[in-house]
Amino acid sequence: MTTVPAVPNVTPKGDAILQARGIVKRFGHVEALRGADFDAYAGEVTALIGDNGAGKSTLVKILSGVYAATSGQMTVDGKPVSFASPSDAHAIGIETVYQDLSVCPDLSPSANMFMGREALRPGLLGRLGFLDNPTMRRESAVAFQKLKVALKDMDAPIASLSGGQRQSVAICRAAMWAKRVVFMDEPTAALGVVQTARTLDLIRRIRDTGVAVVLISHNMRDVIQVADTVEVLRLGRRIASMRNTGITVPDLVGAMTGALDAVAEPGEQGVAA
Amino acid sequence: MSEADEKAATAAVPASPAAASATIIGGAGLSSRQVQIRSVIQAIGMLPVLIILAIAFHYLGEGRFLTGQNLSIVAQQAAINCVLGAGMTFVILTGGIDLSVGSMLAASAMSALIVSLVPGFGLLGVPAALLTGLFFGLLNGSLVAFAGLPPFIVTLGSLTAVRGLARLMGSDSTIFNPDLSFAAIGNATIPITSGFGIPVLAIIALVVIVASWFVLRRTVLGVWIYAVGGNPAAARLSGIKVWRILLFVYAVSGLLAGLGGVMSAARLFAANGLQLGQSYELDAIAAVILGGTSFVGGIGSIWGTLIGALIIAVLSNGLTLLGVSDIWQFIVKGLVIIGAVALDRARLQGNART
Numbered sequence A: 001m002t003t004v005p006a007v008p009n010v011t012p013k014g015d016a017i018l019q020a021r022g023i024v025k026r027f028g029h030v031e032a033l034r035g036a037d038f039d040a041y042a043g044e045v046t047a048l049i050g051d052n053g054a055g056k057s058t059l060v061k062i063l064s065g066v067y068a069a070t071s072g073q074m075t076v077d078g079k080p081v082s083f084a085s086p087s088d089a090h091a092i093g094i095e096t097v098y099q100d101l102s103v104c105p106d107l108s109p110s111a112n113m114f115m116g117r118e119a120l121r122p123g124l125l126g127r128l129g130f131l132d133n134p135t136m137r138r139e140s141a142v143a144f145q146k147l148k149v150a151l152k153d154m155d156a157p158i159a160s161l162s163g164g165q166r167q168s169v170a171i172c173r174a175a176m177w178a179k180r181v182v183f184m185d186e187p188t189a190a191l192g193v194v195q196t197a198r199t200l201d202l203i204r205r206i207r208d209t210g211v212a213v214v215l216i217s218h219n220m221r222d223v224i225q226v227a228d229t230v231e232v233l234r235l236g237r238r239i240a241s242m243r244n245t246g247i248t249v250p251d252l253v254g255a256m257t258g259a260l261d262a263v264a265e266p267g268e269q270g271v272a273a
Numbered sequence B: 001m002s003e004a005d006e007k008a009a010t011a012a013v014p015a016s017p018a019a020a021s022a023t024i025i026g027g028a029g030l031s032s033r034q035v036q037i038r039s040v041i042q043a044i045g046m047l048p049v050l051i052i053l054a055i056a057f058h059y060l061g062e063g064r065f066l067t068g069q070n071l072s073i074v075a076q077q078a079a080i081n082c083v084l085g086a087g088m089t090f091v092i093l094t095g096g097i098d099l100s101v102g103s104m105l106a107a108s109a110m111s112a113l114i115v116s117l118v119p120g121f122g123l124l125g126v127p128a129a130l131l132t133g134l135f136f137g138l139l140n141g142s143l144v145a146f147a148g149l150p151p152f153i154v155t156l157g158s159l160t161a162v163r164g165l166a167r168l169m170g171s172d173s174t175i176f177n178p179d180l181s182f183a184a185i186g187n188a189t190i191p192i193t194s195g196f197g198i199p200v201l202a203i204i205a206l207v208v209i210v211a212s213w214f215v216l217r218r219t220v221l222g223v224w225i226y227a228v229g230g231n232p233a234a235a236r237l238s239g240i241k242v243w244r245i246l247l248f249v250y251a252v253s254g255l256l257a258g259l260g261g262v263m264s265a266a267r268l269f270a271a272n273g274l275q276l277g278q279s280y281e282l283d284a285i286a287a288v289i290l291g292g293t294s295f296v297g298g299i300g301s302i303w304g305t306l307i308g309a310l311i312i313a314v315l316s317n318g319l320t321l322l323g324v325s326d327i328w329q330f331i332v333k334g335l336v337i338i339g340a341v342a343l344d345r346a347r348l349q350g351n352a353r354t
Helices: A056-063 A086-091 A109-113 A123-127 A133-146 A163-177 A193-208 A220-226 A249-257 B003-011 B032-044 B047-060 B068-093 B101-116 B122-145 B151-169 B200-218 B220-230 B232-237 B242-268 B280-290 B302-321 B326-351
Strands: A018-027 A030-040 A045-050 A071-076 A079-081 A094-097 A181-185 A212-216 A229-234 A237-243 B174-176 B189-193 B196-199 B270-272
Touching: A018 A056, A030 A045, A030 A056, A030 A071, A030 A229, A045 A056, A045 A193, A045 A220, A045 A249, A056 A181, A056 A212, A086 A094, A094 A163, A109 A133, A109 A163, A133 A163, A163 A181, A163 A193, A193 A212, A193 A220, A212 A220, A220 A249, A229 A249, A237 A249, B047 B302, B068 B101, B068 B196, B068 B200, B068 B220, B068 B242, B068 B280, B068 B302, B101 B122, B101 B151, B101 B174, B101 B242, B101 B270, B101 B280, B122 B151, B122 B242, B189 B200, B196 B200, B200 B220, B200 B242, B200 B302, B220 B232, B220 B242, B232 B242, B242 B270, B280 B302, B280 B326, B302 B326
Parallel strands: A030 A237, A045 A212, A045 A229, A094 A181, A181 A212
Antiparallel strands: A018 A030, A018 A071, A071 A079, A229 A237, B174 B270, B189 B196
């Protein structure tokens, strides 16, 4: 079994920065996750794929602190963690780009970048809640520049930007705050060809800063383009974990739908490329 | 897609409608000048309507509208609605509504007059009114923030209940105080030139608008108000305590209704629980909507509300000046509100982006 290339538990670069084991999540009688495992590595893109209802979104919500798991363990840098809220996950450097982007239309890009974590003026004014807009604008500009995102207007409400630019803001926000992991839920689902290419570039640049990027996607071509590792969920369990070396779209679809069950044993085994 | 394909795609004409909106690439998007013009148009909003109305009334009224004296009256007429509209702007920005401001104003005015009759402590009528408004506002806010009830239902209830309380406070009669110690608030004018002065009421309204602008655009609280209205889920996920914001905006609306109560008590030297502030909530909502603030929350500006309140006051004043009957004033005002908002909607749709 261990001789098969690209099998689970082949640690690509040392230990996983984020590791989940045996995650179970029940909503009433529905069991969305039935002992799912997950690993993400620093400086790598990990794609999380699976058919509708496989439990991808639920898993990501648990890993980013939105839901609490019914049972199971999570470790970050080898230390056990548990999140009561997304703020707990933020505190240890885990950020998420949600599918709806989670931006507020009438606020400027920099106000959106700092939403919930605003910089305040020093002294009494700060204690009264006065914003330090110059600092936020400057730090946002640095974050945009670092990821080579060019915005036309840093002060216009974000509603006046194009869909692609809005998404760049949401992604830069996550990248600016994330010290360890960035989750991205279907970042290319609503985008055209050109914007998709740019977003994938952005993902690579974030990966190159050394954080772990977790990409949830339905688009197998995107996954093959950017992922270093692909984790496949089916019916609430991790069914395969593959290094992206020569895998093809049919391999991924096969793993997702179970067509390759004859080749690889579910829950145990990866898929040979 | 390979590296080369990407470059080709970048160079090619965008193939899908979604790609067509990509503005970051090359010069395909708007120039920064266009963006600037657009944001200026958005900021001034209904100002042209206000100016056109003022000029039209001036000519139709044979030069009687744009005089110092008449403008000072317009400012006075707009003041209370401006203050209520400011509170309403906070509430509507979070996606809520406060139907109870007229009733809270009546109850606050009753408090103001009752306390003003206490010998030696007449001035305490002002804080009494403010606290009355704040109390009812906090009550509304608690029901919305903690019980999770829909704002429309909560404030529809308090519209009725607080009106009843206001009548109860004065045993359903009018309370007079001819020696009102804070009457200056409602009647004094700060002279600028002979024949023209700025009414204190208008100054209060302006101070409220400027203070609201500071809170909304310069403090964390303001950003959170826009966040809660613009994307409640995002606000919650980014750690904003949504209940605090909701409590705050209804409290502000109540407090400003209390201030409105002080202003109208001071103006009239009297308060009547049954009649005072009837349907003021509708004028306040109209001012906010005319000002371009979105009913679903998250988008809007306090300056728009100021302009909206001025449009309503100009309409009332101008139509009266022209001798239009009260009945027709209602009809015209209603149609102008609908027409102005329809125009605004059309303008914004022209600017809509994907």
